[in-house]
Amino acid sequence: MSVNVFDTLKERGFIAQTTHEEKIRELLGNEKVTFYIGFDPTADSLHVGHLLQLIVMSHMQRAGHKPIALIGGGTAMVGDPSGRTDMRKMLTREEIEYNGSRFRDQMKGLVDFGEGKAIMVNNGDWLLDLNYVSFLREIGVHFSVNRMLAAECFKSRLERGLSFIEFNYMLMQGYDFLKLYQDYGCKIQLGGDDQWSNILAGVDLIRRVEGAEAYGMTFQLLTTSEGKKMGKTQAGAVWLDPSKTSPYDFYQYWRNVDDADVIKCLKLLTFLPMSEIEKMAQWKDAQLNEAKKILAYEVTRIVHGEPEAQKARDAAEALFGQGGSKENIPSVKITRDMLGDGMNVLDLLAATGLVPSKSEGRRLIQQGGLSINDIRVESVDKIITASDFADNEIMVRKGKKSFHRVILE
């Protein structure tokens, strides 16, 4: 008898809330269950928060259950108010469709959508053409405004303002679940913990309309030990799209997580066996760096594939450890024409985009934060000439950890 996936998820610390803990466990242990997770295409790439959901999906799939990945082409037209203090920016239908297509491509790398193994649907297919009055009569009747207002997800919004369009979001998501229950026999909806209210809406709706029991379960949001959302950097979200967050930066993000978060991340974002993770949990101080390397490599591998993960690791080793190949360190190019007889450092930084403005570059240099070929740049007047380039290349370091090769062409 193989391990019940419920126990796996529980052991790894995924589970936040369940509608019926025992029943869900039993169900997952006894039959092949169809379940769904929804993803609203509000940006042109998935991010780390989505990754966690997809990992769960993968765990479930490995255990023999059947995932439905729902792209929220319809719900994204409205915008989920859950967990937000302000209204989402309204997206056009074209943007949503484009974003949805990006989501689809990225998901294919993480979950097996082979014949009969998993399904991908778009709720735009049934939501966009709904008739308002019939929707109200069929679905709206089942929702109590009193109860909705009491729901946690509207709390902060009731203080700051909530528009009617967003208030409807819950009905739409509830309807999705009902629809998937009817069309695919989908019995469980999973999601981030911020989705709890929306999931309950669906569970209730199925009971009222179908007189049947459906289940819901939410997962821990990926937060740091301080309770902050993970997957955010000064530059914005950490994306799964390699053109938005390079595999190297992605790797570095995980390489640099706080000590306190490594083990949690290993459990949630990798498929390494618990026995191995438990071992790493015993590691202390500097030794934890090894765990971070493993985390970074594994997560990068899952998202970008083995070769990219190796390249990222290689680059990191070359910069921070010993060995490794410089090949894979991020680079920018500059032409000989631009360089001419010599170029001011600031101009070079600005021209290559290594610094967003010259003021910032000047500040960086004045504070001793810039090195070229490992030598600190002392003056903003420094001129870089072709002779500084060895093998047509110089290594520019900003601060402690940001490295770029500048290649002369």
Add this chain to the structure above:
RNA sequence: GGGAGAAUUCCCGAGUGGCCAAAGGGGGCAGACUGUAAAUCUGUUGUCUGACGACUUCGGUGGUUCAAAUCCACCUUCUCCCA
């Protein structure tokens, strides 16, 4: 529909005619310390400039004034009270 109030730099938030590129906090960046961690301390945080300084910014558009984030008009969005 009627009335009251709000919109400030990445965020929160002070500023109510010149001393304002705009207090304070958060965040970011950099330095020291370290383990590519955290905590701490220091510096820095609109753009251009070697510097003096110049230029753009306080929801939008016009206006008053020698001078406007600050005053006036209209517009937009949001909040609150009444219906």
